[in-house]
Amino acid sequence: MISLNGIEKVYHSQSGQIHALRGINLEVKAGEIFGVIGKSGAGKSTLIRCINRLEQPTAGTVIVDGQDITKLTENELRESRKKIGMIFQHFNLLSSRTVFDNIAFPLELAGYAKQDIEDTVVRLLKLVGLSDKRDQYPSQLSGGQKQRVGIARALANRPKVLLCDEATSALDPQTTKSILELLKDINRELKLTIVLITHEMHVIKEICDQVAVMENGLIIEQGPILDIFTQPQAAITQEFIGTIMNHDLPDHFKDMPLSRTPLPDSKLLLRLSFIGDAAGEPIIAGMIRRFDIDVSILYGNMDHIRNVSFGTLIVELSGNQDAIHRALEYTKAHEVGSEVIGYVPRHAYAAV
Structure with a gap:
């Protein structure tokens, strides 16, 4: 479903070049929940934004559902992004729009008929458990409810891929658990491929099938979640696992x-x-x-x-x-x- 090959990303600044990604190779299978974990500055946000080309890779190719995203024109990219939903840490909702209208926004931009928009939004509100909030505004919602609106909006165009950029970092533990349960349900019911980045190992443990560990723009370890948890090789991986499992000597x-x-x-x-x-x-x-x-x-x-x-x-x-x-x-x-x-x-x- 998703294949990243030799992805490089270099930023230019007054102080010199910043090498954010260094030859990233990654394969995500259809229907999989793939986690990417790393500390701040590891390059994980840059990596996920390369998948839908919010960041243009300096080198390498990004294949999503058989299409090379890096070679698309602007018009082709706009069409392709309809099949790649994305949710964010800080929700990015439109404060002047109701819950219903926030979810409807991408459908309006795509030119859907009014009745189709109504049917789709009503279905999504039910899916994320917010049918009773359709006429409320973001300021009236809790953090978890705002993220549910963000998820519904990301699903409006029936994407094949959902990108989650630190989607639970601004939420309390109980709300985080409910959002992760929702993502698991969506993955199961819609057969959606999910790529999730985080700096929290308990999020990876709770939801992911596969995980890649990043450090300094490199993937230093990756594999099935059970293998990574039970046989971590890299020091940074052991450190992450140590935050939720104690392997130390008394x-x-x-x-x-x-x-x-x-x-x-x-x-x-x-x-x-x-x-x-x-x-x-x-x-x-x-x-x-x-x-x-x-x-x-x-x-x-x-x-x-x-x-x-x-x-x-x-x-x-x-x-x-x-x-x-x-x-x-x-x-x-x-x-x-x-x-x-x-x-x-x-x-x-x-x-x-």
Whole structure:
């Protein structure tokens, strides 16, 4: 549906060139919710605005539904943009128009008949849950209601793609959740392809199928949401995930001397990762029963993405080193990820 190939964007200023995008390659499949996350200045807003050519790429091609957006004339681009809806962080509603008239505005510009406009707007008001607000003005609406109007307006021309530029950043957590639920419903009911940019990882977790992580104008990591959450590679990705999931070692272990190799009379600190069916397996009980070792759970976290369970445990293993080694092999046989944090001498506990 959307293919970005070698996208570059360079701005020229009095202080010199600003390289906002550096060779971006991205594929978004039809019907997918694709998230782009990055900190301020990463280039994500520039990237999404290149998709509908609100920003003209300095180099590269943007293909949307088989059409190269970068090669269109102004008239052709206006027609193409009718199939690419967009919603914004600050809503961008017309304050002098009612809710009904805001949604009707793009249809009026497109020359639709009055009855067609009425039918379309009434349908969209029902879709976004604002049928009772049709005659109110933006100043009379809450932030979440304003964004629902923005979504309805973006859907007026029956687009195939919906671009969301920090669409929930100005909203409180509960309103954000309701807007994300609405976007999921729209994606499911209308088979709409959605590209969403944000700096909030919980938004990515809640709604996206795929995610790309941006830093300094580059995509440094991308893939299915479950893979990125459970096996983050880049430091910035780990930082984002750390805002909603704690993978850190408990504080009282951070100052202990850790060895990567077994020590006499030591305990092993192990991070276990569970995905899918493995999350329901009694792995800890199995290790204790089979290998005659002691296992203490120091920290645990469980969550769900797209109805798939995943979680992390930090555990402490003590006992015969051969038995501990066999216990590690046992976790691998049950498709449980295991990461050796280190070995801690028993006498280190007395010093904490």
